[in-house]
Each structure stands twice: as C-alpha cells, then as structure tokens.
Amino acid sequence: ETTVTIATVNNGDMIRMQGLADDFTAQHPDIKLEWVTLEENVLRQRVTQDIASKGGQFDVMTIGTYEVPIWAKNNWLVSLNDMPSEWDADDILPAIRGGLTVDGNLYAAPFYGESSMVMYRTDLMEKAGLEMPDAPTWEFIKEAAAGMTDKDSEVYGICLRGKAGWGENMAFLTAMSNSFGAKWFDENWTAQFDSEAWKTTLTFYMDLMTNYGPPGASTNGFNENLSLFQQGKCGMWIDATVAASFVTNPNDSTVADKVGFALAPDNGLGKRGNWLWAWTLAVPAGSDATDEAKTFIEWATSKSYTELVASKEGWANVPPGTRTSLYENQNYLDAAPFAEMTLNSINAADPTNPSVDPVPYTGVQFVAIPEFAGIGTQVGQEFSAALAGQQSVDEALAKAQALTTDEMEAAGY
Amino acid sequence: MATQHSRSAARIMMAPAVILLLGWMLVPLTMTLLFSFKKYLPLRGGDLGWVGFDNYIRFVSSSAFWPSVQATLVIVGGVLAITVIFGVLLALLLDQPMWGQGIVRILVIAPFFVMPTVSALVWKNMFMDPVNGLFAHLWKAFGAEPISWLSEASMQSIILIVSWQWLPFATLILLTAIQSLDSEQLEAAEMDGASPLARFGYIILPHLGRAITVVVLIQTIFLLSIFAEIFVTTGGSFGTRTLTFLIFQRVLESQNVGLGSAGGVYAIILANIVAAFLMRIVGKNLDA
Amino acid sequence: MGRITLDKVTKSFGATEVIPPLDLTIEDGEFTVFVGPSGCGKSTLLRLIAGLEDVTSGQIRIDGQDATMTPPAKRGLAMVFQSYALYPHMSVRKNIAFPMKMAGIDEAEQNRRIESAAKALNLTDYLERKPGQLSGGQRQRVAIGRAIVREPAAFLFDEPLSNLDAALRVGMRMEISELHKKLATTMIYVTHDQVEAMTMADKIVVLRSGHIEQVGSPLELYHSPRNLFVAGFIGSPKMNFIEGSEAAKYDAHTVGIRPEHIAISDSGGAWSGVVGVSEHLGSDTFFHIHDTGLAETITVRADGEVGFRHGDRVSLTPRTDVMHRFDAQGLRITA
Amino acid sequence: MGRITLDKVTKSFGATEVIPPLDLTIEDGEFTVFVGPSGCGKSTLLRLIAGLEDVTSGQIRIDGQDATMTPPAKRGLAMVFQSYALYPHMSVRKNIAFPMKMAGIDEAEQNRRIESAAKALNLTDYLERKPGQLSGGQRQRVAIGRAIVREPAAFLFDEPLSNLDAALRVGMRMEISELHKKLATTMIYVTHDQVEAMTMADKIVVLRSGHIEQVGSPLELYHSPRNLFVAGFIGSPKMNFIEGSEAAKYDAHTVGIRPEHIAISDSGGAWSGVVGVSEHLGSDTFFHIHDTGLAETITVRADGEVGFRHGDRVSLTPRTDVMHRFDAQGLRITA
Amino acid sequence: MARSVTQQRKAINTVAAWAVGLLIFFPILWTILTSFKTEAQAINDPPLFFFFDWTLENYAVVQERSDYMRFLWNSIAIAGGSTVLGIIIAIPAAWSMAFVPSKRTKDILLWMLSTKMLPAVGVLYPIYLIFIRLGMLDSRTGLIIVLMLCNLPIIVWMLYTYFKEIPGEILEAARMDGAGLKEEILYVLTPMAIPGIASTLLLNIILAWNEAFWTLNLTAAKAAPLTAFIASYSSPEGLFYAKLSAASTMAIAPILILGWFSQKQLVRGLTFGAVK
Ligand SMILES: Nc1ncnc2c1ncn2[C@@H]1O[C@H](COP(=O)(O)OP(=O)(O)OP(=O)(O)O)[C@@H](O)[C@H]1O
Ligand SMILES: Nc1ncnc2c1ncn2[C@@H]1O[C@H](COP(=O)(O)OP(=O)(O)OP(=O)(O)O)[C@@H](O)[C@H]1O
C-alpha cells in the first residue's frame, strides 16, 4: 500500500473532492490518501517551503498558475506529458493549458479554472434605470455604482477586493491596471508605479470604493465580498468567475435569482480588467510515489470526476473552467447560467500579453517571477492602507515604487 | 549540600539540559548567521554565494525596517501596559469576598487556554468584522457607523486581542501575589491610619513589584514572537508588521532566506537588548 | 488616657462562639498580659480591642467613650504584631514615619519623633536599612518604634517575642518592661509563655476557651490560683498534683505542691521515691522522682549543689503551708 | 562502636575560614553537646562529622578508621535535623523504614525494628499517619525513630528542639536524655540553648567562631569556666561581671559572680544599689539592680518571697567563695 | 482582614466581578453558542443569544470533513510527549540548580530563558533543513523534540522554583539514610514535588498544545495536531461562522476542560516562583 499525501486549499471544490475520494480508493485499494487541508496563504507558504528545501512531504500539491511556470523552470515538478490518452489533455482550455506548459511540457493538471467578471444585481440595475451591457466600461461601472448605492439600507454600489495580498487586492488591481494601460515593469524590469497609468488606476479604484463601497473594504477579500453579495449588500461585484455558482445558489444566497453577469470592464484600450487563474494539481519532483500521485491526479481532473460530482451534487457544482467539453455539455449549460460568460472571460485573458504595452513577463494578474509574491503582498499592503485612509494615493504609489525597486535590486535584476 | 561528590553529580545532571539547549540555540543560530552572509534564494536555485553584509544593509535600509521595530515595541508595550494595569485591578476585585469566586476565576482564566490562531479567528470574524461582527451590530444598535477595526484601528485591535489572551496570566499571578501578602501588614497599615487608597499605594503595589516583574518578563518573551494573531487578522497590513512578521515575509513570502536570516539576526539582537534590560531588573528580583 | 473597658463583649465566627460574654477593665497605665493555651482566643480578644475584628455583641469603651464602631485607625491604639508586619519595601525610617505620614504630621515633627524613638530603641544606626537587613530583635524594635511615634493611648502586643530565640527573648522582654516603666502607657500583651506573663505583667488575665479563668497580679496567681487550670498553667516547672488518699488527708480532692516547695533528702521526709532524670542547671537541679505512689512523677527543685543520682532512693518533704487544695470541681478550697 | 575523632579539621567556605584547625575526641557512648552563639560553626562541625560537607583539611576518624572521604550514608551515623526533615509523602512507617529499605534489609527485620522503635517512642498508634498529621513532638519522635532503626554508631542532633514550644521542649529534652540512658550510644547534640546543654550533656563543647573555648562536664563549666566567654555563656541569668577597683580588690582584672550567689537585703551588704526591673516568677525573683557603681546592672536572684520594689535602695552580699576571677585577657585565674 | 464584610458590599463585589468575568469569557461563550447555530442564525442581526434552534449539524460537518480524532490524538501525543520528556530532562537540571547552587546558577537559568527569545521564523529554514536531513518532517517524534526544547527553559525554571521551596535538609536526611543520588531524586524529591511537577506539566501541556508555528510548519498529514486542524478552517470560501465556531470549539475544548479542572495547580504553576 502506498500513501499519497495531498496538500489542498480549503475551498469548496477541494473539500468536495475530499468527500468523494472514496470513489478513488475503491478503484485503487492499494493507494492510501492523506489530506492536508490548509488555508490558501498557509498552504502556499507550506508547499513553497517544502519544495524549495526539498522536504518531500507531499506527493500532490495544489498550486496556482503563478507557481507552475516558476517551479517547472527549477525542475521541481514532474512532467505530466505521459498522462494516459483517456485523460484527454487536448480537451483542456487552451488559455489554461498554455499557462501550465513550459517548454512544451505540461507540469500541472487544472482542477478548476477561473477568470473574473462583473456580477451585478439585476433588480437594483432596474431600479437605477440602467442596463448592463455585456462588455461594460469602467465609466459605466462607476455610473451604475452611483445609481445603486443606498447606504441607509446598507446597499453599496460596488464591492471590490481591498484586503492586502498578492492574491487578494493585487490580483484585482493588477488586472484592472492592465485595462488602464498600466504595467508592473517595463522591458528593463524597472518598476512602473510612478507612471501616470497606475495613478489613474488607483485613483479610480479609490474613488469607486470610498464613494460606493462598503465600510471596512480594506479588509475585504473574496470571502468577505461573497458574503456581502449573498446578503444583498452589493450592487456589483467584480471577482472570480467561480463565485457565480455561489451567488446563484439559493441555499446560500438571498439574491440567487437576481444576479446578472458581464465581462470585466475595459477602458477602450484593448485590454479588459479580468484575470486568469487555475488551481492545479502537480507532482513535486521529490515525491516517492510519483506514479500513484499521477493516478490520483488523473482521477481528480478527469471528465469522469466531473460526472461523478454532477451525479452527486448536481451539474452546477462541478469544477468549472478547465475543459472545453464541459462547455459543450448541455446539462451543464442548463444548470449554470453563468457558463458562457465564464468561458468568454477565460478566453478574453491573455497571460502572455497582459498589458497594453509589451512587458517582459507573463501573467495577467501576477508577474511570473519568484519575487512577485513577496513584492505583491507588500505593495498590496500599501494600497490597502491607502484604501483605509491611512495614506494618500501618491504616498502609496511612491512606497510601492520604492519597495519594488528595492526588492528587484535584491533579487539581482 | 556542597560536597565534592554532589557538585560533580550536579554538573552531570545539568549536562543534558544545557547541552540540548546549547545545541538548540547554536546549530540554527550558526546556520542563520551563515545564510545571512549569502545570497540564498531557494526559488532561484538556492545558495548563490557570499555577499558580505549586503543582506544586513538591505534589511535595515528597507523602508519597512524601522516601522516594524516600532510596531513590535508598541505591541509589546501596549499589551504589557494593559495586562499589568487591568491585571492589578482585576486581581484586586477578585481578591474581595464574593459569591461564586471559583467560577469567576474559571471565567477569567479561560482565554489563556485558547490557541492564538483560534482567538485571532474568532475576534476577527465574529467581533471585529465591520459588517457581521458583533461590534458592528452593537455600534449600529447605538446608531453609530461600524468601525472597520482591523484597518482603521489595526494596532489597537491587535493589542486588544493579544491583551485578552494574556490578561488571565497577569491577573492570576497578581492575584496570587496579593493573596500572599501578609494580612498583618495590611492590618498594621490600617492601624496606622492608612486609607484603602493609601494601603493600595503604599503596601499592596510595592508588594506586587516582584510579581509584576515576572509578568513583564514572561510576557515579553512570548510577545516578542507573536505571529498567529497578526498573520490571521491583518496579515501585516496597516502598520502592524512586526519585526517577526517582516522576517516571515522575507523568508517565506519572498523566499529570500539570506535577507530573512539577516533580519533574524537583528531580531535576536533586539530581543537581547530587551532581555538584557529585563534580566537586569528580574535577576535582582529573582532570589530576593 | 488609656482605660479600656470591655462590656459583655462576645465574638462568634460564623456559628462558633469564640468569646462568650466577657467583661474586663484595663486601667490606665497598666501592663496587662493575656495568657492561655493556643487557640483560647487571646489574639481574637486583642483584635477586638484594636478594632480589627467587629464584636458580635457588647461594647468596647476607651476612656469611657464608646469605641465599638470606631475604625481601628481612630481608636488611638498602636499594635505590634507577632510577625512585626513591617513594610518590607520601606526603610526603617519610612516604616516608623508611616503612621505619622498618614496622620499628616509635618516633616519636622516627624523627624523629631523618629530621632527620639530611634535613640530610645537603639536604632539610630539602622534607620536607612530595609527590614530584610535587620536581625529579629532589631525588627522587633522597629515595630515598637512605629507604634511609639503615634503616641497612642495604649499599646497592643500580640506575641511579639515568639519569633525570637531564647536569649534575645529575655533581652527584649526586659526592654519592653523598661519601655513601659518609661512611658507609663497602657499596654496589653498577649503571650502563651507563662514566664513572660509572670515577669512582665502588672495584671495577668488567664484565658481558657474564651473564658477568663482568673485576673490578678502575677504573684496572686502564683500564690492563690483559683483553680487547677491556673495552678497548672502558672509556674515552672509545673506544680505537682496529687490525688487520692494523700489528698484526702488534707480534706481535698487534689492537692498541688510546687517543685520549689518540696525538700529532698536522704531520709526522714513524708514521701519517698526513686530519682529518675535529674537536670543540672548549675544554679538549680530539677529531680524527677518516680515510684512515689502519689503521681507518675514528682518534680522537685533543689539548689545547685545537691547531688543525688539516677536510681537513688530519696525522701521528700513538702511544705504543707504553701500547699494548694482543690475540690472535685478543680476549684480552690480557701478555708 | 562510636568513638569519633577530629584531627586538625578545618573548613572554609570560599575564602572565609569557618572552622580553624580543630581537634576533638568524642568517646563512645558519650552525650556531647556543642553550644555556642549563632553562627559560631556548630552546624558546620556537625555536618562535617556527618559527611554532608567536605572538610577543607584534616581528618575525621570513626572508631579509629579514617572516614574523611566516606560518603554520609556509609559512615554509620544517623542525624536528626532541626526541621526533622521527615518525608512528607510517606507514612510514619515508611519514614522509619526508609533507611532500612536503602540498606536492603529484609521486610521482616524491617518490621521488627519498626515495631520496637515505635513502642519505645510511643508511636505505635501513629504508624499509618503522614507527618503532616502529627504534632511537633510526635514528628520529633518519628525523626528519632528513623535514626534509631539504623542502629547507628552515633546520633547527631542539630537543634532538634528549637522548633517546639517551651512546654514541649522540656518534655522532649527529658525523652532524649532517657533514650540516651537506654541506648548508651554516642550522641552529638547541637544547641544554642545553654539550659539544654546543661541538662542533657555528659560533655559540653563550647564554641566561638569555630574555636573550642572549653570542653567539660556541665558542672565543670558552671563552676570553673575557663574564660569570660564561657562564664557568660553558661548559667541563666547571666553571670555578673565587675571590673575596675572592685575587681582589683580580688587581684583580678574582672570578677564574675552569678546572680544566685548574691544575697539581697535591706542593709548590711558589701554593695548597694537601686532596684530597677524585677521579674517575679513566683518561685524566684530576679532583681536588676542599678547604680551600684560596679557595672551597669547587677542581676540578683532571690527566692520567691522577697519583696523589694522598683526604686528601693538595697544592699547586696556576694558569696566570695564562689566568685570567679579573670585576668586582662579574660582567662580564669586559678590560683 | 477578617472583619465581617457587609452583605451589601459583598453583593456589589459579586456583581462587579461576575460582570467582568463574563465580559472576559464572552468571546469564548459566543463562539460556543455560535457553533450550535445555523449559518444564517450565526450572522443574524440582531445577534441571537440563547433563543435559536440549537443544532449539532456544524459539528457533524466538521467531523465529516476532517478526522478530528486524529488531530486530537496528535495534539495529545505531542503536547504530552514533549512535556513529559522535558520534565525528565529538567528534573536533574533543576535539582542541580536548586540544591547545589553555584555562582553561575542564576546566569545559566537566565541564559536558558533567553533561548526562548530566538525568533522562530528566523531559524525556520535551518531547522527545516535539519529535519529533512534527519527525516523527521511530519513525525510526532520530531515535534516532540522541538516543542520540548522550546519549553525546556520554562520547565527548568518552574521546577527550580519549586525545588527551592523544598528544604535541603530532607534530601540530606535521605543521604544520611543511605540513599544514592538516584534514590534521592526518585523516592524523596520527586514525590515531594508532585504538586509542582503537576503544575509544570499542565502549563507546558497548554503551551505545547497552543504552539502554532512549529506544529504547522513541520507537519503535513501524519503528525498534524489541532493547530493544523484549525488552519484548514480559517477564511474558507463564504461565510461559515457557525462551522468556524464549531471547529474552534473542538480545538480548544480539551485544553479548556483540562485547564478548568486543574486551575488550582495551574495558578500555582503560573507564578514562576514570583510569589511564595
Ligand atoms: N477568622 C476566623 N474564623 C474562624 N475561626 C477563627 C478565626 N480566627 C480565629 N478563629 C478561632 O478562634 C479561636 C481563637 O483564636 P485565637 O487566634 O484568638 O487564639 P489564640 O489564643 O491567639 O491562639 P494562639 O496562641 O495560637 O495565637 C480558635 O479556635 C480559632 O480557630
Ligand atoms: N554554605 C555556606 N557558605 C558560606 N558560608 C556558610 C555556609 N554555611 C555556613 N556558613 C557560615 O559559616 C558560619 C557557621 O555557620 P553554622 O551554620 O555552622 O552556624 P551555627 O553555629 O550552626 O549557627 P546557628 O546557631 O544559627 O544554627 C556562619 O558564619 C555562616 O554564615
């Protein structure tokens, strides 16, 4: 009997997979699964620590599209090119697959994928006398936010991430800045927070949030905004496409039947403010159960897993955003009204060409270099502090510029 | 007690503890020192060679350094002040005759048993959340705008959470100290015409001196390294990045082990400055 | 200026009555000693007078004024505690100054009184030390110093010498006696050591279970103990008690004879016995005589030069003129 | 079976020499008491004999054999500590059994010895109790019981009675004396109470600052103290010392006269003075006489019935035959 | 002061103390209450105190999601093991310091304490590398050793203060009675110090139980204790106050109960000899 230790993030889809793992062990009685479920930040820190020092504690790691290319370059991941043909690698959405492929080798299997989009309250839009286009501009978003805000009854026009973290507010702001023509670095890896575009981005964001956002937005992340939206306190929410299934789930959401979807806004510069992300499963190079790990990944990211979830929990709850076949499945399209918008959003993201100008890095809402997580979080903290009213936009940008320059220098760019 | 035989026995019996702790201190410390002079980036291939004092210079010259030292001292100082002052008051209250003293003591001691992670989670979500937190409900009930505790009053919030966890400790030590006060001394002061306030100021408070030193010493040791409370609540934003947290960011988030190690060395220096300061006071007080 | 009257005072802790109704008057300037076995209520009585405990019923008057409800600080009494209760963090000077500081006496006057108390108590060299750096006797004196400077109407002492070693105890008890002679202030002194009681008191109050067994001068108690309890308690070595037929000869249920009132000789005495342990103090010798047929042992005090040995058969002659007679209830027969 | 010899033994703690070179022989079966003021090194000496401290130099022989390097357990000595040092978590039986258990004596023999010790010490009813449930005197006896069962070559006692109250102390000191009579084992007994020393010892060793001032039987020390220190230390109340012209009359630098050797009267004596404090014990009265021109106070012991009062002018008659004479170095003049 | 306190004053004290006590305890009480609510009731405005539909569902969900017993067992093994091991090592050391003190004793004691001031994050990397080398990652043994070392200074100090209260004469008596060093410690010192050892044990179990840095960073699945258990409940997607509360309650309940039952010993232990 071989033990496969799996590090996972504590989100709904992963927890569900844990619950369904009996199906796997029934098929593979010689493989024992050990789960290590951790909160996202803790997980990232744990697996990074482990892989960087070759601890070998895990056989399967749940990592994001940010880590995959970096780790793969260090030869820390086992290539998944030899997955069996039934698994059908070609079925994976090209945008997602591209982000997980380095030098022609696939290094991770996507468990679910997401982009971001606008979720809005149809009833409130109607009340405000507006109509949401499929591809709104930022200006329209602002107008709509103004129209929907009713602070006395605790309805806020727009909810956006404010909580510091490279995967929290910086994911949103980086994606947003792309649509404003801003970028992290120019082609010489010089930090760009002193650019006009960043100033416009951040000023616009601050303007939206202070006037139409909920109180305490500077500590709101995905979870907080989700619950605000579910409780009917947000007019619009621009966030991950996976949220769509939560906000439309009548068990959890008080506004399930009043939600509309639109593409992330743009500014007419050719880029939309949406991101691209996937939680993937990968096998670290140090694992002593590589084959069994692959067997597990095959099961967890297969089409049949999707069907298994559908049969147990309904089609709306299957992990989205990874396979073309899913978006061709009528059952799914019927059950998930947001499916089409999700697919369009994913397809609209371009990790290799994220911003208006050319940049030396890949990644839409992140910069795929090892230093980014650290820098991103610190910059996020400055922006978050600005949102909390503790410093001005200029101050925040100046500090961001300084610390980014500093860190990049330390890393030897 | 002090025959040759027992002295050599003492040395042997002390050896395991001393050697283990010496190892526990020296081995990682040496490695940390070693790393701190290197460019050590695990995500870029690990050990990239010696860099002299670069890491040290970079660590202090970073704009985050001094604020983090300040944050550390403010949190430690704030928590110490709150726990000692309220600890004394609470101890005085609990020392009074009352019904159900045992149960009250159980209630007061309880926070000490709560894991820092749990306490941070509970406070953050269920009390300080600006929308669903109990404080928000309370504020709204009084018609006030709910405060976004962790961003608008981040330091105060963290100090509050940490103080809540350590107040029982301070209270209990101080209560035991008050109860150990020779009642004849208080009676003597009463005979001497001292009012209750004078008795507190002239007799009880000086008597508590030793206990307060111990509270301060032990708490400082633990407070200098608080981590979970910050990690869970603010993640180091809004000026709550302590030195420990800054090192955490360098080592684990940025995966810059060299830089983080240099930070670790600074933290050790800071801890030792604080410690030397405390030890001087406590050392005197210990065998008195 | 220091007459203390207890009028039907009782004290109960919860349901147990520690002091049954008790009347007692302590005259101004008198040195009164409360003696009695451990737990008999001596401290409780003193604390009632001090105001550190509330009486359950009855009245305490100080100089004729009802003080039953007066708080301790206002009664004008000073107390010296068994543990001295010095303030450990204050210097000797500050300790002594404390009651004056509390009373708001001005600095100059404070210093004057401190100096004079320190001089009287031989503490001048120690004024800047902390109590922890003093010997037992010195601490004792600081506690007295702190009491003196208040110029109280009366001093209350609760076993102030019981923490000192034998030699020091003798010295300190003389010092307190001399202090009393000098100040002529009322003093109430609690002890369970009858030697202290005998040597120091103007008046001894013998307590048992909260009852007063006898009140009188030391020699009154020595010569005319009112009952067996007092007779046994006062005097060292203890009075010999003889019951049975020998006692009947004197028309008593029990007769008591003190060791110093029995003569020892080779032969010719009324009683006879065998020498057990003999204790030679140089000045005196105590013989413990067995096999007398009267009591288990008869203790005899002889002067230093008498030389009987373990096992010798000796003859004893009691002085019948100072023999004490008690009835079956243990009460003294006076007639 | 219990002859202990100290040969040029010294002991230093760090730089301070607590015991300067010291020779002493304790004969088998002897009851030897070490007395001396606090801090003079009594305990240290006892602990050197016990082996609880190493000697700095010199040799300790037990029954002729060098035991200087022998660990305490192997010396065959038993010690009774001031605090009794009972094992609080063990019953009385277990306490007493402990040394036998350590020596690997078999159960049956252990029980036999425990029973007989318990009987001798009146502890039979308490064998199953814990020390915390015993009175001071009973604890004392358990400590002795624990020492007895080892059948040691000698017993060492370090102030075993100083924690007891006065009455108990008298009783226990008799018990220990009787035990010594019964066992006839060597006993070394440390005290700073000269009454204990006088009443119990076969031989008293008077120590001062680690030096032996005099060794002798109690009455030898009482009658012929070798120097002023011993003279002042032995006897209670303390010997009166007179210097100056009065001493010169007797060809001495200092003369000493014990309180019991001075007669007090209205007039007609050699000396005169004024009565200060008088301590009435009933059996005796101690007068402290001032203004004699001889010494600050002269203490006089009179029997119980003499009735002088504070301030009376009295006349004193010393018994010159028992007067002690000392030279300028404080040494006794024997001629 | 044994003077009878008026009932009125006692009543005021009682009310004040209970108010403060409940205030301090409230966060825990609230967590426990919330764990019995449904998610909707948990965030109800106004907050619900006692009158809601009590449900055990959250506990069922938490248990289903993670095998609580395994985490619990790891916590018990690690906290207990490290404490017991620490005490075994600390007793001889504390004996030496208390009964054969030298000029350096106090310095050694303070030095030991100062090792606790090393910031753990600063040495995580070295320790992690050492653990990999020794193959002790994710093993209970490894954690037991690390936590033992973390708490050893505290254990030594606590035992030292207890031992100092034991009169040296008793140990000397044992020595006179023929006990060797081993017997002296085993038969005399240890039984006498049982209350002190018990409170040391308790305090260190609590400290080890709540230790969240090493337990999280050096374990994965096999050795993960309750601190890791709770780490999987912080900020999940959506607002799960009730489930968070249930998990929190499960994480703290064992130690809370242990602490309450033994608070007398603990209070004594907590004082570190600060007060006699
Ligand atoms: N606060 C109290 N509560 C209940 N009982 C008490 C209290 N104080 C004293 N007692 C009881 O009252 C009785 C008298 O105690 P007290 O202290 O006056 O005795 P004492 O004569 O001073 O004894 P000792 O010589 O031992 O000091 C004792 O039986 C004691 O147990
Ligand atoms: N361990 C030690 N270290 C340093 N000095 C010591 C030590 N033990 C004793 N002394 C010193 O040695 C001297 C003799 O001490 P010892 O205990 O023998 O006196 P003692 O005659 O027994 O006094 P007491 O009657 O007070 O018990 C004292 O001055 C004491 O301070």
Ligand SMILES: [Mg+2]
């Ligand atoms: Mg008393």
Ligand SMILES: [Mg+2]
């Ligand atoms: Mg001694």
